[in-house]
Amino acid sequence: MTDQALITQFQEGDNKEAAFTLLLKRHQENVFFQIKKMVHEHADADDIAQAVWIKVWNKLDSFKQESAFSTWLFRVACNETLNFIAQKKRLKTHSTQNEIDHAFDHPSDHNGLKETSIQIKLERAIAELPDKQRFVFMLRYYEAYDYEKIASITGTTVGGAKANYHQAVKKMTTLFQAS
Amino acid sequence: MHLISDMENESISKELEEALKSFESKNKQVPAGYFDQFELDLMQKIKVQEQAPKRAPIVALFLEHKQYLVAASLFFAIATGFLFFNNVEKNITSVAKVEMIEIETLPDELIEAYVINNEFVAEVEWNTAIETEAALLSKQ
Numbered sequence A: 001m002t003d004q005a006l007i008t009q010f011q012e013g014d015n016k017e018a019a020f021t022l023l024l025k026r027h028q029e030n031v032f033f034q035i036k037k038m039v040h041e042h043a044d045a046d047d048i049a050q051a052v053w054i055k056v057w058n059k060l061d062s063f064k065q066e067s068a069f070s071t072w073l074f075r076v077a078c079n080e081t082l083n084f085i086a087q088k089k090r091l092k093t094h095s096t097q098n099e100i101d102h103a104f105d106h107p108s109d110h111n112g113l114k115e116t117s118i119q120i121k122l123e124r125a126i127a128e129l130p131d132k133q134r135f136v137f138m139l140r141y142y143e144a145y146d147y148e149k150i151a152s153i154t155g156t157t158v159g160g161a162k163a164n165y166h167q168a169v170k171k172m173t174t175l176f177q178a179s
Numbered sequence B: 001m002h003l004i005s006d007m008e009n010e011s012i013s014k015e016l017e018e019a020l021k022s023f024e025s026k027n028k029q030v031p032a033g034y035f036d037q038f039e040l041d042l043m044q045k046i047k048v049q050e051q052a053p054k055r056a057p058i059v060a061l062f063l064e065h066k067q068y069l070v071a072a073s074l075f076f077a078i079a080t081g082f083l084f085f086n087n088v089e090k091n092i093t094s095v096a097k098v099e100m101i102e103i104e105t106l107p108d109e110l111i112e113a114y115v116i117n118n119e120f121v122a123e124v125e126w127n128t129a130i131e132t133e134a135a136l137l138s139k140q
Helices: A003-011 A016-039 A042-062 A069-091 A096-105 A117-128 A131-141 A147-154 A158-178 B014-027 B034-051 B063-105 B108-139
Strands: none
Touching: A003 A016, A003 A042, A003 A069, A016 A042, A016 A069, A016 A131, A016 B014, A016 B034, A042 A069, A042 B034, A069 A131, A069 A147, A117 A158, A117 B014, A131 A147, A131 A158, A147 A158, A158 B014
């Protein structure tokens, strides 16, 4: 059953829960890992992912299917993630930079993988990127999404998405080599 | 992982690419059964949300005719202002005019009556003044 058919089933109120659960099963991993790459902390990624899917449940009735469901879903995820990061930065309790600094000062066995200096260098370089640029980079590099889809997800132009990706690669290379 | 392998990534060094690969595998670590539990927790939250009493929607009255209401309000305000200021001006000029008309068109009888009525007051004033002056002169 396609995403479109499931959305139609949901919108017609014909066993909404089953349709939603299938959509969730199909896309939850991609969404979760994209969020996790942005915020690092599992608990934070979990909170954001929950918020994303609740929003999807609430708004799916008004989704007009003008774009692919995955594009719309990632747009919701992008907004939620960027809002979360901005909020966290405002609170200045657990900024990404602090976490990276902490990891840099105290290399530990994190998530079952030994932190190497290369990984820490990379995390530092990633953390230095502006949030939106980081999101664009993750979508392009790891998900191999085309620029049109990335532009649609991040609310920018195709040119803007391309520029963001190339800037991100350039900055990361420089920061990675410098640190 | 769907690492893109076209020309645009040639600028990414081998070392950076390796680090990016390990970054992804590190971020793909989740506790066993995490996604099943995620689904259960989420559906539970949604059920709670659906069962909670829904807030009555706020209905904005006349929302469809908002522009007409704004236009009518503006027209009313301008008209009121115009009428108010115009009226004030009219009152001022009419007072002035009334005074001018009264002075110019007073009938002789009315003037005579006024003089007769006020003659005594005038005389008293004149007499008082003469008496005061006389008293001053006699002192000198």
